[in-house]
Amino acid sequence: MTTGPTLAVVAREAGVSVPTASKVVNGREDVAPETRRRVTEALNRLGYARRPRFDQTKPPRLVDLVVPFDESTAHRRTRELLDLPDPPTAVFVCSDRMALGVYRAVLERGLRIPYDISVVGFDDLPESRWAAPALTTVRQPLAEMAATALRLLVRMMDGECPEGTRTELSTRLVERASTAPPPARAR
Template sequence: MPSRHRQVTLATIAAAAGVSVATVSKVLNGRSDVAPATRELVRELLVERGYVHRSALREPVATVELQVEGPLCAYSDKIVQGAMQAAAESGAAVVVTSTDHLADGVSWARGLVEAGRRAVITLAVEPTPDQLGVLIQANLPVVVIDPLNVPAGPVTSVGPTNFAGGMSATRHLLALGHRRIAYLGGPATAGSNQARMHGYRAAMEEAGVPVPAEYVRTSGFCYPHGVQEGAALLDLPSPPTAVFAASDEIALGAIQVARSRGLRIPEDLSVVGFDDTQIATMTAPMLTTVRQPLREMGAVALRMALRLAGGESVESRHLELATELVVRGSSTAA
């Protein structure tokens, strides 16, 4: 039987090229740890012997790892959608993984490289200095989306204009005639929380309205934190008539506890959130909130990751995208 009709296997290709079967497998999977001359020889033999079509031997698609803390929710879903759309437009691919924390060690970074990742994007998971070190050694650029704190060192990040968003939310409540305005924030040490709180304080100072210490409460960004801290506000001898919450989930928690005490929203308590996720329009009345450009943040992060993976430079290590106040039914005149 002529040789061209014999079954072509990785072993026969390896024997013809004078390399190991593992090396042929690496070429097929687009691995970069094969000498260029060897890779080209193996590719020519694969085509010549009819193992695969030439179209399957093109350069591998650039793949970016997007690691998200915990399961996808309304907030992270929009960001992921933006990243995936930008990847499709760029001819790249995104692999989304859910994790409670980033892995560690050289083996973790090596595994990402061996899986064909060209860059890493993290959402709500911030790499430690040690994790950054192994990623840098592996030549994997990192982009952090909406970091709690702007990372130091050679890390690029994308986030919203938190300070401006805090100011616009508070100015809105002041314009409605409210003076007893409280702030319910996320973790006290989080940079994003501090920026939103400083925006709130700046607007109050601008209007000449004092802020009682008990009107500023920080805990976390989730619904239970809004319930807990909202209850503490309503227990005050002089409770606020309006609340600016640092996330939509906090806002909904505060609304729930207010309703449980017979208060009407917004007649008895006006509430403004931050994020403009889907839940902002799934409550009655719908939530007035500061809109983060979530899809755009995902898209920008993906494009920046691809540029860094290609050896290009970026204009800024931290890019802020504009926020926008969206007025709905949860806020009204005092």
């Protein structure tokens, strides 16, 4: 159970995104001084404390792959990632269906989710809770997305040009059983 404010609460209080607040917490230098000040003040005001499970002696390495949006490609590319000399400890894919391809590749290698590798999907499809182990995923406000798209379409049909229109909708991380702190690795 979380006892203090989350990074999302700190970010909202400071008027910044969660990744920006995370950069400040992690000591990254690519944050404007004024933004850093606002985040630091929010951290102090709210009594934010880092959670030990997120502390690592070695910073994570990010591998960014752009792949076709399907389960079989996710399966193939995950196998390639697992063949690297220093394979990833976590994979985040842009759909729950792609996560199923990741699961298959991980299990074929005899690895265990989340003990050897964490997996996170995106969409929170109903079947993601029945995967073994249940998939951690990002829930999108699908009905709100559809309504917003429809409103923009109607405006365009009425001759309004909503160029530059920006709409932010809230997503939510649904933590299930497919994520854990990275495993210790022998060096």
